[in-house]
Amino acid sequence: MALPLPSTPKTHFVTPRRLRTFQTPNSTENSNQFPTPRTPHATPRLQRNAAPTSTPECFNTVTLETPNSALKRRSSKEKFDQISNLTVAVRIRPMNSKELACVGAADIVRVRNQELIIRSNPCGNSAMSLDHIFQYDHVFWSCDETKPLYSSQEDVFMTIGKPLLNSAFRGYNACLFAYGQTGSGKSFSMMGRNTCEVVDIDSEDFSGIIPRFCRDLFARIGKLGTNATATVEVSYFEIYNEKIHDLLATANAANKMPLKVREHPEWGPYVVDLSVHVVSSYKELRNWLILGNKNRATAATTMNENSSRSHSIFSIELCLTEDLNESDSSRRSKVSLVDLAGSERLSTSHNSEEKIRQGVSINKSLLTLGKVISSLADHKKNQFVPYRDSVLTWLLKESLGGNSLTCMLATITPANANLDETLATLRYACQARSIVNRARINENPHDRLIRELKSEVQRLKALKQDYERHSLLNSSFAPANDGNGEELEELRSKLVQAEEKLVQAEKNWKQRFIESTQLQLKELAESEQRREELESKMRVMKTVDTNVDLSLYKTNFLEELEDVLTEEANSPLTKHGSVDNIIRWCHQNSLQCTVTASAITIVDKANGRQTFLLLKDVKRTNNFENISQFINSLTWTDIRISKKMSKSEILTSINQIYQALNNLQPPDSDNHLNLLFARVNKSLQNFEAALLANLTKNSGQKTVSFNV
Numbered sequence: 047m048a049l050p051l052p053s054t055p056k057t058h059f060v061t062p063r064r065l066r067t068f069q070t071p072n073s074t075e076n077s078n079q080f081p082t083p084r085t086p087h088a089t090p091r092l093q094r095n096a097a098p099t100s101t102p103e104c105f106n107t108v109t110l111e112t113p114n115s116a117l118k119r120r121s122s123k124e125k126f127d128q129i130s131n132l133t134v135a136v137r138i139r140p141m142n143s144k145e146l147a148c149v150g151a152a153d154i155v156r157v158r159n160q161e162l163i164i165r166s167n168p169c170g171n172s173a174m175s176l177d178h179i180f181q182y183d184h185v186f187w188s189c190d191e192t193k194p195l196y197s198s199q200e201d202v203f204m205t206i207g208k209p210l211l212n213s214a215f216r217g218y219n220a221c222l223f224a225y226g227q228t229g230s231g232k233s234f235s236m237m238g239r240n241t242c243e244v245v246d247i248d249s250e251d252f253s254g255i256i257p258r259f260c261r262d263l264f265a266r267i268g269k270l271g272t273n274a275t276a277t278v279e280v281s282y283f284e285i286y287n288e289k290i291h292d293l294l295a296t297a298n299a300a301n302k303m304p305l306k307v308r309e310h311p312e313w314g315p316y317v318v319d320l321s322v323h324v325v326s327s328y329k330e331l332r333n334w335l336i337l338g339n340k341n342r343a344t345a346a347t348t349m350n351e352n353s354s355r356s357h358s359i360f361s362i363e364l365c366l367t368e369d370l371n372e373s374d375s376s377r378r379s380k381v382s383l384v385d386l387a388g389s390e391r392l393s394t395s396h397n398s399e400e401k402i403r404q405g406v407s408i409n410k411s412l413l414t415l416g417k418v419i420s421s422l423a424d425h426k427k428n429q430f431v432p433y434r435d436s437v438l439t440w441l442l443k444e445s446l447g448g449n450s451l452t453c454m455l456a457t458i459t460p461a462n463a464n465l466d467e468t469l470a471t472l473r474y475a476c477q478a479r480s481i482v483n484r485a486r487i488n489e490n491p492h493d494r495l496i497r498e499l500k501s502e503v504q505r506l507k508a509l510k511q512d513y514e515r516h517s518l519l520n521s522s523f524a525p526a527n528d529g530n531g532e533e534l535e536e537l538r539s540k541l542v543q544a545e546e547k548l549v550q551a552e553k554n555w556k557q558r559f560i561e562s563t564q565l566q567l568k569e570l571a572e573s574e575q576r577r578e579e580l581e582s583k584m585r586v587m588k589t590v591d592t593n594v595d596l597s598l599y600k601t602n603f604l605e606e607l608e609d610v611l612t613e614e615a616n617s618p619l620t621k622h623g624s625v626d627n628i629i630r631w632c633h634q635n636s637l638q639c640t641v642t643a644s645a646i647t648i649v650d651k652a653n654g655r656q657t658f659l660l661l662k663d664v665k666r667t668n669n670f671e672n673i674s675q676f677i678n679s680l681t682w683t684d685i686r687i688s689k690k691m692s693k694s695e696i697l698t699s700i701n702q703i704y705q706a707l708n709n710l711q712p713p714d715s716d717n718h719l720n721l722l723f724a725r726v727n728k729s730l731q732n733f734e735a736a737l738l739a740n741l742t743k744n745s746g747q748k749t750v751s752f753n754v
């Protein structure tokens with residue numbers, strides 16, 4: 047199976063982003079620099095990989111939830127605040143005692159500014175040695191702290207960590223991930239030397255990027271003005287064998303099932319049910335960090351593995367709210383600090399193809415990461431990027447080619463024994479440099495509008511000042527500069543135009559600001575009204591005494607209902623006790639009326655009741671004010687809702703009842719009527735709930751008694 051890696055070039059290999067010809071290095075290079083290769087070549091462009099390999103089967107299935115098809119797709123017109131390549135840095139750690147003890151051990155890495163040169167000497171013959179030259183945004187040489195070239199933990203943080211912290215404060219998502227073979231210094235760079243002890247986490251010399259980032263984060267929060275507030279939330283999880291484990295979960299939750307990934311239309315993929323902890327100080331945050339590191343180490347020991355087999359993602363969500371004069375403005379950013387699993391299993395050497403075929407101990411996430419980087423580096427239109435082939439790439443989707451400012455830290459060892467791994471890592475890092483991210487400041491559209499307009503106003507003001515300066519200058523030199531009259535005139539007209547534009551922009555801004563404020567106020571008022579309505583309904587519901595004596599009113603819900611529905615309820619009817627009159631009245635009032643030889647059956651479907659009227663009793667109609675009164679004087683029986691009635695018909699009937707009930711809303715002053723109303727309402731709700739439950743539970747028997 048082919049791996050998504052470019053083959054080793056014969057001569058040298060330089061980052062594809064900036065095509066440049068090789069320049070002869072200065073002869074006064076320090077000892078870490080090799081002499082110039084004899085035949086400089088133009089930088090070759092990265093070779094397209096062989097067809098992407100299919101991801102090998104992993105022994106554990108991941109639950110990746112398909113996002114809803116109705117998810118909003120990002121519009122092509124969407125504005126980005128920053129479009130930038132991934133920043134790629136490489137760090138070289140010192141040789142360890144094991145590497146030094148190897149026969150023929152040699153340091154094969156040299157550094158020249160941002161260039162990194164790997165000298166391979168395959169046959170041990172110096173005449174046949176090949177130089178591989180790479181270029182990155184930053185190269186950290188951390189092999190010997192006595193040399194000026196040495197990059198300390200602080201240097202690494204200041205160069206790649208601090209800019210991401212600044213971006214987070216501006217509202218951008220940020221991501222920093224460490225990639226490299228096992229033992230090359232990923233954890234050392236990201237977390238520090240000993241990741242489970244306070245002294246080491248806080249050590250000036252050994253503390254890694256994550257603790258430094260968090261310390262600086264709170265130091266900056268402490269310096270925020272009184273009109274600004276910040277909230278910080280942290281989460282920490284690891285991906286092991288394509289399963290997600292919460293490293294900060296409580297003891298009970300820790301034993302639960304692995305967590306799932308879902309995608310939010312706006313914020314992208316996220317881990318469902320991941321514990322998130324609000325922290326208000328660095329100390330609090332550090333405690334979580336240490337707990338997570340301990341849990342990671344324990345999990346690795348339990349599985350008889352080391353942590354190099356798992357990826358860990360520490361996330362910080364920062365929300366900054368600024369209280370401006372007229373309004374509040376808030377920005378949210380998510381920072382992901384990722385320590386990836388050792389990458390050596392991806393190497394083309396050491397029988398890794400065989401290992402892939404075995405299908406075990408292969409890190410699907412890292413393989414997919416390689417494919418994702420390859421696809422993104424290709425810049426082909428409509429190129430398919432297999433983010434969803436693994437948990438890691440799915441979760442890092444926004445960080446790779448999306449809404450984030452991202453930095454990759456590739457870690458390598460200088461030992462010749464690791465040449466293949468080192469070259470593989472460096473090639474990955476080269477490809478990653480071509481990835482372009484499109485980041486946006488995470489703020490609400492209202493804040494964005496105001497920010498954009500304010501910056502436009504600022505720009506125009508600067509323009510105006512500039513013209514004013516020019517104009518002043520020209521007027522003071524005017525007598526001596528007769529020939530410049532036209533130029534001066536042109537400047538003046540530009541100034542007028544700029545001022546007009548400025549006035550217009552300010553007017554627009556004010557207008558739009560007023561509009562948006564009005565909109566906000568309206569929405570606020572509406573929601574306040576809704577809240578009050580709800581509260582008043584709640585109050586009434588709470589006071590409902592189901593034992594209230596309703597006989598006082600000699601009324602019931604059905605009568606009330608009928609009064610509303612029947613306009614002619616109080617109009618005197620012709621006192622003609624005839625069957626025809628009753629039939630007509632029933633039709634007018636949507637009642638079913640069936641006449642037999644001896645009786646009339648009246649069905650009031652809407653109210654779930656029916657009555658029988660013997661024909662000989664029809665004459666009794668004349669004893670009442672109207673037919674309505676007469677009909678209601680009859681003995682009605684509740685009817686079971688017809689089995690033939692469809693669910694939608696039943697719902698329509700219920701809705702009609704609700705509507706009628708709304709028309710019956712009693713005046714606030716009448717407490718008793720209010721109680722009655724609430725009781726009817728409550729019964730109706732119970733009825734509806736019972737009916738629907740019945741319908742779903744027992745599709746055969748669709749009958750519910752309606753006892754108001």
Ligand SMILES: Nc1ncnc2c1ncn2[C@@H]1O[C@H](COP(=O)(O)OP(=O)(O)OP(=O)(O)O)[C@@H](O)[C@H]1O
Nearest residue numbers: 139188227228229230231232233234353354387388
């Ligand atoms: N820049 C450095 N300076 C001094 N020692 C270092 C440096 N980088 C790494 N080391 C040491 O090298 C060893 C391996 O480093 P580390 O555990 O960070 O590697 P890793 O890439 O994270 O490995 P894994 O993939 O197993 O997690 C550690 O003992 C660490 O202290």
